[in-house]
Amino acid sequence: MELSTSNKNNRKVTVINGGHFSNLEGFYDEVSSVLMKDTDWKAGTLDGFDDILYGGFGVFEDGEEIEMIWKESQKSKKDLGFGPTRDFYESRIRQGEPFNIKLIQQKLDELISGKGQTLFEILVEIIESHKNITLILD
Structure with a gap:
């Protein structure tokens, strides 16, 4: 499983892999395992996903610069279409x-x-509403 968080130009890099899920529940599991590892809290709603993107209780701090790479995003676009x-x-x-x-x-x-x-477009909009997060659809 490719879950990574690394630093690149003082910006933390996280990877969401569209190959790891094919529906919204799977998306929540993926982002929870990537962004909330070592916590017992999981995203389970669109609002919950938005909340974890504020940071401060997962793998990044509140307002920290993040680069989020969504691998296999075209698959996700179809899966969440x-x-x-x-x-x-x-x-x-x-x-x-x-x-x-x-x-x-x-x-x-x-x-x-x-x-x-679509759900995909809603998720992208939620991510892009966080100015400290740079989304890269791969």
């Missing part, structure tokens, strides 16, 4: 509470109409 995103939203709608069904239905409608984001 339209179909899996549609299934993700539909399962939340079926589950109901505590999810905001109206908002999720809106997001599903946007996805179907070609205006919404």
Whole structure:
């Protein structure tokens, strides 16, 4: 398994390997093992993933410069694309509470109409919203 954290030009380098997973749960397992190793906390939601990217309780400190390499990102783009995103939203709608069904239905409608984001695009956007993290899609 290729989990690495090294320093490059005073910037910590982390590697997420798309070959290690094929769905959102697998993504959470991968990023948890890479970013949260030696802790007993795991990402399990989009918000939880966003939280660990702030740093301070995993392999990097709050605000530390990070280079995140997403290997096999094209595989992940497909694995977390339209179909899996549609299934993700539909399962939340079926589950109901505590999810905001109206908002999720809106997001599903946007996805179907070609205006919404896939899970892959949402994850990339979450990573890129952290200015201390440089994402490299490999």
